[in-house]
Amino acid sequence: MTMEKNVPLWQIFTVFAKIGAFTIGGGYAMIPIIQAELSKRGWISDDELPDIVALSQSAPGVMAVNISIFAGNKLRGFKGSVAATLGSITPSFLIILAIAMFFTAFKDNPWVERAFKGIRPVVISLIAVPMINMARKSCKTWWAWLLAAGSLILVAFLNVSPIYIIICVMVLGFSISCYRLKR
Amino acid sequence: MDILLLFGQLAWTFFVIGAFTFGGGYAMLSLIQNQVVVEHTWISESVFTDIVAVSQMTPGPIGINSATYVGYEVLQNATGSHFLGICGSLTATLAIMLPSFVIMLLIVRFYEKFKTSTLYAGTMRFVKPVVVGLIGAAAVILILKVTWTGFSPEVTIVTENFPDWKSWLLLASAFAAGYWGKANPLWLIIAGAVLGIILY
Known part of the structure; x- marks a missing residue:
């Protein structure tokens, strides 16, 4: 190379x-x-x-x-x-x-404080927009939606660490792919 | 001694984040948030939101930018020293890139094999939807706070980010402008700042 x-x-x-x-x-x-x-x-x-x-x-x-x-x-x-x-x-x-x-x-300057009060809600939609664009590209089956929704709930509501979820899904995905290749 | 321990924790945390981020900057944000805000409680939700905003506005990848900022913030908060803050941001930035370095150099080595690996592509088909969920969770955590006492959850709104109805309006309009209007994030942040000064 x-x-x-x-x-x-x-x-x-x-x-x-x-x-x-x-x-x-x-x-x-x-x-x-x-x-x-x-x-x-x-x-x-x-x-x-x-x-x-x-x-x-x-x-x-x-x-x-x-x-x-x-x-x-x-x-x-x-x-x-x-x-x-x-x-x-x-x-x-x-x-x-x-x-x-x-x-x-x-950061304690009142102008900066007010500006950031306006910026903070915007930031959340800046995270949501690429997420939806990614979802449209990589969630095309019911199980993909299930994985997405499941990991959202686990992390946001049950406080599970994303790292464990990634490790689990890599093991799962790898095993299923191996199984499919063998058939 | 405590400071050394903190440096060690910072380096390890960001190394792990770098190793487990698939799907780029926004996915990285969700891991940084989980480790730094939820696990270690080094910084609060609202400071994290500010860091994301600054990382969006400045050049360079958002994930690396926020690592740089968080590294500074954590050490500066703990010690009050700008110098140690700079050392902290160097530590976090280098640590988050180290796994990519090792893995990319390996990939380059086995380039041809890797390119055609159906096993890897198959695995990634499962990882990608999870990444979508993780990014979604990052957004949710900046809106809602969930605390568990036993088996009963208590859901409250993160009031630092959403103090009143005006902030919900800002969220909705920024989403509409970004999603349907394909507005540039940089301009949306600037608009948010101007509206913040006018509205509050």
């Missing part, structure tokens, strides 16, 4: 820092930017991108980071993946840190 083009590590870092700095909302929003930045430089080809996206989605973690690991690794191996990942998170890391420090000093 690695092509060892000898792209300098600092260049990998800066290109991914640029991608990281201009992606607001994360995930899918960064795909067009990644495409523009990486294929312009010949780092990945256009027909590779769907594969990379699919793989990055199926691995645990955040897609943006996974794409950086994948592309960085392709360019310069392990070092490349470290450079790309650090690059893609550095801008947001610094911005968040600045806000966190600023916010602790200003």
Whole structure:
């Protein structure tokens, strides 16, 4: 997979820092930017991108980071993946840190307080919208709806940890898939 | 000593979150919320909601952003030190990415096999609906608080997030604008802030 083009590590870092700095909302929003930045430089080809996206989605973690690991690794191996990942998170890391420090000093300001009173309900619908979009894509059978509803109830109302649910469903899904393959 | 323990807990918590998040940033939010708000009670629901809002507005993936913010918040609250807060955010950010790193490098190695693995695809068909449920639960937890005494649940509204009817109206209109109007989340948050200043 690695092509060892000898792209300098600092260049990998800066290109991914640029991608990281201009992606607001994360995930899918960064795909067009990644495409523009990486294929312009010949780092990945256009027909590779769907594969990379699919793989990055199926691995645990955040897609943006996974794409950086994948592309960085392709360019310069392990070092490349470290450079790309650090690059893609550095801008947001610094911005968040600045806000966190600023916010602790200003959160008792009445204007900030009122603004956040208005923002909080909005945040909940911002979580609900992608959830419904995901449901329409991945819940197409009755058992998929049952899994979704069941895990919602377990976590929200019975205080079960999501991690246990994910482990259980992976074991269940794996066993059923094995069984189906054998038949 | 207590501080070291806290760093250890923070690192382990975010490492586990990173390893078990399938389905991207929003799924990650539900795990962060469960661990940080419910399990460890490091931060409250309303502070978590604020962190989600800030993570949405700023560039970068929302899951990583909230890890950075939570790491700072937890250590800063415990010690009052900005420096330890920064160390906390570094710890959480690196810990949440570490599992992806290991797993992605393995996947790259076995790329061709992995791509065509029906077993993996089959397993994911079961995981994906659960992720939908987990994200839904994250939204519900920010609205309702459920406490159990024995077998009788008590359901109350999270009043920090929903103090009055105006906040329900904001929820409904932001949902309508986001779902049917496909409005950009960034603009919705800005609109929420402006309306908050006008309404309250």
